[in-house]
Amino acid sequence: MRINKLRAALKSGELALGTILWETRARGVVHTLAQAGMDFVFICTEHSAYNLETVVDLVAHAHAAGITPIVRLPDLQYQYVTRLLDSGCQSLIAPHLRTGEEARRFIEFAKYHPEGRRGMAILNNAGVDYQTVDLREAMAHANANTLLGVLIETREAVENAEEILVPGIDLALVGHQDLAQSMGIPGEFGHPRLREATARVHALCKARGIATAGAANHPENTRSVVASGAQFLLYGTDLILIRREAERAVQALAPLRKPT
Numbered sequence: 001m002r003i004n005k006l007r008a009a010l011k012s013g014e015l016a017l018g019t020i021l022w023e024t025r026a027r028g029v030v031h032t033l034a035q036a037g038m039d040f041v042f043i044c045t046e047h048s049a050y051n052l053e054t055v056v057d058l059v060a061h062a063h064a065a066g067i068t069p070i071v072r073l074p075d076l077q078y079q080y081v082t083r084l085l086d087s088g089c090q091s092l093i094a095p096h097l098r099t100g101e102e103a104r105r106f107i108e109f110a111k112y113h114p115e116g117r118r119g120m121a122i123l124n125n126a127g128v129d130y131q132t133v134d135l136r137e138a139m140a141h142a143n144a145n146t147l148l149g150v151l152i153e154t155r156e157a158v159e160n161a162e163e164i165l166v167p168g169i170d171l172a173l174v175g176h177q178d179l180a181q182s183m184g185i186p187g188e189f190g191h192p193r194l195r196e197a198t199a200r201v202h203a204l205c206k207a208r209g210i211a212t213a214g215a216a217n218h219p220e221n222t223r224s225v226v227a228s229g230a231q232f233l234l235y236g237t238d239l240i241l242i243r244r245e246a247e248r249a250v251q252a253l254a255p256l257r258k259p260t
Helices: 005-011 029-038 052-065 076-085 100-110 134-145 153-158 177-180 192-206 217-227 238-256
Strands: 016-021 040-044 066-071 091-094 146-150 170-172 211-215 234-238
Touching: 005 016, 005 091, 005 217, 016 066, 016 238, 029 052, 029 066, 040 052, 052 066, 052 238, 066 134, 066 146, 076 091, 076 100, 091 100, 100 146, 100 177, 100 238, 153 192, 170 192, 170 234, 177 192, 192 211, 217 234, 234 238
Parallel strands: 016 040, 016 234, 040 066, 066 091, 091 146, 146 170, 170 211, 211 234
Antiparallel strands: none
């Protein structure tokens, strides 16, 4: 059965670098990111038009390429959690959690007994890497290799962070755009209240052995993101990376164009 390399890396204190996919869906994109040396591909289903089959294909291509797929769910629903896990995705992120009860529900959906109540479908499928396995061994392996992340992106979530960041949650991402909006300060990412909320979440995570995420949209930003304590580094999106290289080409050609 497959080992979740991303979860193992984060648990051992290592850094992990990846980018978000929400527009591109070709296998070559996933393989290219893997060949570039990235550790994970973040597949967003909350803000994209991806359907389940597209996501499952991207997950399979990621495994084939040797890069870890992690999927942001569209919402915390049982069907989204179990169908992705049974399709071979071992790493999930739940958006907009507000309470400890929701975090516990996420864990229950994703983990087998005794940690949860995930539905049983251990039948030589992608969830067990198409292997013939012992039932109890497969359950224990799945529980040990399922990475669960949560997005802290509302004022209520910050207030309930102690109840949300519990054993079973491996990764926390502060969603600054939504959190700032929830606080009534949209777009003010340097606002003291937003910085204080982020610091509170990060301090709780550090005390409880939960990895935190950070955004590094330019190479020169990575050092400061790592210095902040982040292990899970989100480096732009598929569109940002494409646009940045396209703009470089346009800028290089501009002096050679004929005046209009």
